Amino acid sequence: MSLLEIHEPGETPLPHAGEASLAVGIDLGTTNSVVAIARDGVPAALHDDTGKALVPSVVAYPDAGGVLVGEEARLLMAREPRNAVASIKRLMGRGAADLHTVAGVLPYEIEPGSGQTDMVKLRIGGKARSPVEISAEILKALRGRAEAALDKPVERAVITVPAYFDDAARTATRDAARVAGLEVLRLVNEPTAAALAYGLDKGSEGLYAVYDLGGGTFDFSLLRLEKGVFQVLATGGDTALGGDDFDRAIAERMLAERRKDGVADQVDEAAVKTALALARQMKEQLSERDQTSGRLELAGTPSFHSLGRAEFEAMITKYISRTLDIATNVLADAGMSASDVQGVVLVGGSTRLPLVRAEVAGMIGKPALTDIDPDEVVALGAALQAEALTGGGDTLLLDITPLSLGLETMGGIVEKVVPRNTPIPVQLAQEFTTYQDGQTAMAIHVVQGEREMVADCRSLARFELSGIPPMTAGAARIRVSFAVDADGLLAVSAEERTTGVAQRIEVKPSYGLSHDDMADMLYDSLEHAEADVTQRLLVEARVEARRNLLALDAALAKDGGLLAADECAALDAGRAHLEAAIAGEDRDAINAAAEALESLSKPFAERRMDRGIREALAGLSVGELESRVGE
Amino acid sequence: MDHFARLGLPAALDLEPAALDRAYFTAQRQWHPDRFVGRPPDERAKASTEAAGLNDAYRTLKDPLSRAVYLAGLNGVELPGDGKTIDDADLLMEAMEAREALHEAATPEAVDALATQVRQDMQRSLEGLGTLFLRHDKAAIRKALLRLRYLDKFAEEARARRTNLQRVKA
Numbered sequence: 001m002s003l004l005e006i007h008e009p010g011e012t013p014l015p016h017a018g019e020a021s022l023a024v025g026i027d028l029g030t031t032n033s034v035v036a037i038a039r040d041g042v043p044a045a046l047h048d049d050t051g052k053a054l055v056p057s058v059v060a061y062p063d064a065g066g067v068l069v070g071e072e073a074r075l076l077m078a079r080e081p082r083n084a085v086a087s088i089k090r091l092m093g094r095g096a097a098d099l100h101t102v103a104g105v106l107p108y109e110i111e112p113g114s115g116q117t118d119m120v121k122l123r124i125g126g127k128a129r130s131p132v133e134i135s136a137e138i139l140k141a142l143r144g145r146a147e148a149a150l151d152k153p154v155e156r157a158v159i160t161v162p163a164y165f166d167d168a169a170r171t172a173t174r175d176a177a178r179v180a181g182l183e184v185l186r187l188v189n190e191p192t193a194a195a196l197a198y199g200l201d202k203g204s205e206g207l208y209a210v211y212d213l214g215g216g217t218f219d220f221s222l223l224r225l226e227k228g229v230f231q232v233l234a235t236g237g238d239t240a241l242g243g244d245d246f247d248r249a250i251a252e253r254m255l256a257e258r259r260k261d262g263v264a265d266q267v268d269e270a271a272v273k274t275a276l277a278l279a280r281q282m283k284e285q286l287s288e289r290d291q292t293s294g295r296l297e298l299a300g301t302p303s304f305h306s307l308g309r310a311e312f313e314a315m316i317t318k319y320i321s322r323t324l325d326i327a328t329n330v331l332a333d334a335g336m337s338a339s340d341v342q343g344v345v346l347v348g349g350s351t352r353l354p355l356v357r358a359e360v361a362g363m364i365g366k367p368a369l370t371d372i373d374p375d376e377v378v379a380l381g382a383a384l385q386a387e388a389l390t391g392g393g394d395t396l397l398l399d400i401t402p403l404s405l406g407l408e409t410m411g412g413i414v415e416k417v418v419p420r421n422t423p424i425p426v427q428l429a430q431e432f433t434t435y436q437d438g439q440t441a442m443a444i445h446v447v448q449g450e451r452e453m454v455a456d457c458r459s460l461a462r463f464e465l466s467g468i469p470p471m472t473a474g475a476a477r478i479r480v481s482f483a484v485d486a487d488g489l490l491a492v493s494a495e496e497r498t499t500g501v502a503q504r505i506e507v508k509p510s511y512g513l514s515h516d517d518m519a520d521m522l523y524d525s526l527e528h529a530e531a532d533v534t535q536r537l538l539v540e541a542r543v544e545a546r547r548n549l550l551a552l553d554a555a556l557a558k559d560g561g562l563l564a565a566d567e568c569a570a571l572d573a574g575r576a577h578l579e580a581a582i583a584g585e586d587r588d589a590i591n592a593a594a595e596a597l598e599s600l601s602k603p604f605a606e607r608r609m610d611r612g613i614r615e616a617l618a619g620l621s622v623g624e625l626e627s628r629v630g631e
Numbered sequence: 632m633d634h635f636a637r638l639g640l641p642a643a644l645d646l647e648p649a650a651l652d653r654a655y656f657t658a659q660r661q662w663h664p665d666r667f668v669g670r671p672p673d674e675r676a677k678a679s680t681e682a683a684g685l686n687d688a689y690r691t692l693k694d695p696l697s698r699a700v701y702l703a704g705l706n707g708v709e710l711p712g713d714g715k716t717i718d719d720a721d722l723l724m725e726a727m728e729a730r731e732a733l734h735e736a737a738t739p740e741a742v743d744a745l746a747t748q749v750r751q752d753m754q755r756s757l758e759g760l761g762t763l764f765l766r767h768d769k770a771a772i773r774k775a776l777l778r779l780r781y782l783d784k785f786a787e788e789a790r791a792r793r794t795n796l797q798r799v800k801a
Contacts, residue, residue, distance in 0.1 A: 185668055186665065186668070226652075226656075229656050229659075231656075325794070328794075329794070332790055388665070389665055389668045390668065390669070396656065396659060396660055396663060396665070397663075397665060398656075398659060398663070422686070422690060423686040423689060423690060424686065425664060425679050425682050425683045425686065426683050426686050426687065427680070427683040427684075427687070428687065483683070485664070485679060486663070486664040486665065486679070486682075
């Protein structure tokens with residue numbers, strides 16, 4: 001609206017309290033997701049009607065139509081396993097080669113042809129769907145929960161990701177938020193968010209470790225807390241290690257026991273899902289008691305399985321050892337030893353396992369901090385950061401890039417440009433040269449990972465720098481620049497520097513998600529949640545209209561003298577009309593009334609603009625005027 | 632602007648880690664992109680560039696060896712790029728012998744002993760650098776830095792070897 005545009009450059013008016021949409025913190029987890037909000041530095045998870053904060057990260061597309069998320073989707077999974085999907089986070093930014101099986105079968109139906117060089121797609125509810133759009137459904141549900149709980153539109157969020165998430169997975173998360181209609185204020189690493197929740201709560205100082213073992217991912221981070229500064233020193237992890245692995249081990253064991261008893265199972269996707277669900281229950285029970293049992297029924301044939309805690313712990317020891325190895329390496333990366341650590345924060349549902357608690361405490365030599373619910377702590381930290389980013393808190397969060405970024409050079413070797421644990425944002429460049437006389441183009445292959453060979457790292461993007469003037473081999477100077485922003489997202493550019501004719505290419509690596517895919521997804525999400533969308537458009541129209549009314553009021557208060565009495569009356573009438581529309585339920589009526597008011601106020605806006613320019617120019621010399629224009 | 636100036640610190644070999652942290656935190660409080668959420672794009676871009684510059688400076692100056700290499704560069708001592716062949720025959724011989732010793736170390740404890748030796752060696756060499764800088768002895772600075780860089784790499788290799796040995800044991 002034109003009235004809004006009148007303010008000095010750089011002087012964006014502050015959003016009016018109560019008018020600005022709220023910013024929430026979201027922990028988009030493998031197994032469960034949580035949305036939280038912080039007010040005046042006090043975070044709280046948002047609950048549903050039954051008082052639960054955790055939303056199971058399960059999405060279902062029932063035969064009956066529509067989309068279900070959370071507990072309802074999980075219940076549907078038992079009845080219509082082909083229409084529901086869990087642990088979708090594990091597939092964010094992944095290809096088919098990254099997936100784990102149970103008894104050789106995936107608990108997903110992969111869309112044929114996908115996942116070879118792009119992000120894998122699932123066939124679910126009779127349709128190919130990408131992990132991005134499935135995750136977007138979870139985000140939409142969380143957003144809906146927040147809007148219901150707060151009775152205000154929610155358009156902005158801090159979303160957490162595992163520190164060890166690579167660029168493809170981060171980009172996929174950001175895309176999912178976009179599909180869900182959320183502006184991501186910042187992607188914050190989960191361990192950092194957890195530390196934020198603890199640090200602000202306790203006012204602690206010193207070196208802290210965060211051991212985060214969730215459903216699908218493991219992170220270990222070292223942070224230094226000092227007077228409101230959260231500095232991440234080093235981080236490490238495994239994006240495919242978590243409680244899901246424990247479930248898989250139990251499920252495999254039950255299927256093997258059935259085979260031994262002569263049951264000839266046709267192990268398909270549905271059977272795997274059923275076995276995994278039971279395995280999960282048994283695993284959770286083993287945190288409370290020493291022995292558990294379960295009844296597994298596949299294709300009408302039941303079987304009974306018992307499992308002791310000691311036995312279970314033996315099954316998962318190799319996974320826990322791996323987490324401790326990673327932790328040891330992170331300590332070494334930071335040049336620290338376990339005795340330097342003042343406390344270790346446990347995050348993620350899998351840290352409820354007594355074995356995990358004992359091993360971590362043993363390694364650090366101190367009992368772990370568990371006073372904040374490990375399932376909620378990440379979302380609480382994210383909410384604090386969302387408040388700090390929108391309300392301007394005094395905490396400063398200095399994060400790092402978890403994985404080295406580099407380029408392929410001759411012979412498939414990786415040349416690292418940004419080493420892991422580099423503080424972000426960062427811009428680093430490396431120079432390369434041509435290896436053939438007269439070479440006019442250079443292939444640039446961007447990879448992420450710690451290994452020396454390109455084949456062992458994750459490929460992020462390929463592009464070609466062309467138009468290099470022909471020179472003798474080794475004469476050209478190709479400068480490749482890597483920029484990692486505060487969200488941990490990468491942009492790469494390259495230029496040839498001897499000739500001064502710099503050719504520049506910007507590449508935003510986005511693993512297998514083209515702009516067309518994105519557009520399709522946005523469209524699909526509209527198609528599938530029409531009622532949802534109508535509601536949100538209504539809310540948005542109201543917010544926008546109220547914003548305009550406030551701007552008009554402010555303008556009238558300041559420059560009302562520019563208006564004649566009849567103009568004033570006309571504006572008042574238009575104003576009342578819009579207020580009435582806002583009170584109603586018709587979005588089109590709101591928009592129409594807003595437009596009418598806009599055209600009514602246009603002459604007023606123009607007069608204000610003229611006066612503003614006259615005032616700005618008054619008393620300025622030509623020289624001063626030119627220098628201002630040049631600013 | 633050089634890294635020292637960017638952080639408002641004297642261009643010196645000796646730098647109190649706490650002073651570096653303080654200067655870095657103060658500057659980041661001003662420029663970190665988190666302080667510019669909701670600001671116009673040009674301001675955000677400037678903040679991002681400034682913050683990246685600060686991070687580069689901090690990262691370079693924090694590690695004593697990389698700080699020394701950087702300061703040497705400011706003083707006109709150019710080192711060959713990382714991973715280039717060593718042109719110092721004595722150092723080459725030393726490196727080969729050390730690598731052999733590392734290869735023969737069969738227990739984590741044996742590797743630790745070598746790593747400790749290297750760390751002490753690095754510490755001494757770093758302390759000795761100050762005199763060389765005072766004398767502006769470019770050739771000696773270059774020689775010492777190349778050796779330090781090699782020792783640093785050796786320490787890294789020792790760490791990898793130790794991890795491998797432990798894994799085999801487990």
